[in-house]
Amino acid sequence: MTKVFYFNQFRECTYVLWDSTYECVIIDPGCQTDREKERLADFISSAGLTPVKILLTHGHFDHILGLEWAMRKWGIPAYMHPDDVEQLEINDRLCAAFGIDFSSQGVTTCALPEGTFRAMGGTFLEITHTPGHTRGSVCMYCESEEILFSGDTIFQGSIGRCDLPGGNEDVLLASVGRYLPSLPRGTQILPGHGYATTVGEELDTNPYMVYLD
Numbered sequence: 001m002t003k004v005f006y007f008n009q010f011r012e013c014t015y016v017l018w019d020s021t022y023e024c025v026i027i028d029p030g031c032q033t034d035r036e037k038e039r040l041a042d043f044i045s046s047a048g049l050t051p052v053k054i055l056l057t058h059g060h061f062d063h064i065l066g067l068e069w070a071m072r073k074w075g076i077p078a079y080m081h082p083d084d085v086e087q088l089e090i091n092d093r094l095c096a097a098f099g100i101d102f103s104s105q106g107v108t109t110c111a112l113p114e115g116t117f118r119a120m121g122g123t124f125l126e127i128t129h130t131p132g133h134t135r136g137s138v139c140m141y142c143e144s145e146e147i148l149f150s151g152d153t154i155f156q157g158s159i160g161r162c163d164l165p166g167g168n169e170d171v172l173l174a175s176v177g178r179y180l181p182s183l184p185r186g187t188q189i190l191p192g193h194g195y196a197t198t199v200g201e202e203l204d205t206n207p208y209m210v211y212l213d
């Protein structure tokens with residue numbers, strides 16, 4: 001089961017994923033204000049969930065504004081692809097450019113391995129490195145729930161921006177073109193911004209996928 005929150009001025013999607021064990025993972029904790037952090041914490045406690053891990057689709061600041069807070073609050077580790085550790089340093093410059101008072105220096109993450117990864121309880125995610133939006137962007141596929149957490153790699157009708165440090169459109173198009181057709185068409189895509197979609201819908205209508213033909 002999943003729950004989505006839209007946090008911070010970028011309307012970043014933070015997800016909670018849980019299963020019948022009532023353990024959960026928090027994906028991309030972008031909660032910035034006290035009110036946003038309270039909404040996330042209230043949901044988790046009222047649903048009776050126990051967070052066991054934080055998983056990051058990538059290291060951009062809008063996806064980790066609540067990372068340190070969440071790690072401390074629940075005493076849990078955060079996992080991110082090692083190629084995005086550089087983003088934690090770049091973030092300071094990006095935040096200055098966007099006028100946001102935030103630093104992710106000093107945040108320590110564990111390496112998120114590619115392949116099958118136990119998220120919590122009896123739930124496994126298939127982690128695939130899909131660079132292009134950032135060097136260490138990943139997609140996380142949950143076969144048991146038939147959902148894909150696509151981060152900022154794939155959006156409804158679009159793909160992530162490639163003009164920030166570490167971004168590369170050729171690399172992103174290659175990642176998406178290789179990865180998306182490998183998934184069942186009915187898979188629900190839960191992106192890092194905007195609305196949910198499906199693999200089939202994107203293969204048929206996303207201009208960046210049509211472009212690949």
Ligand SMILES: [Zn+2]
Pocket residue numbers: 058060133152160
């Ligand atoms: Zn991003």
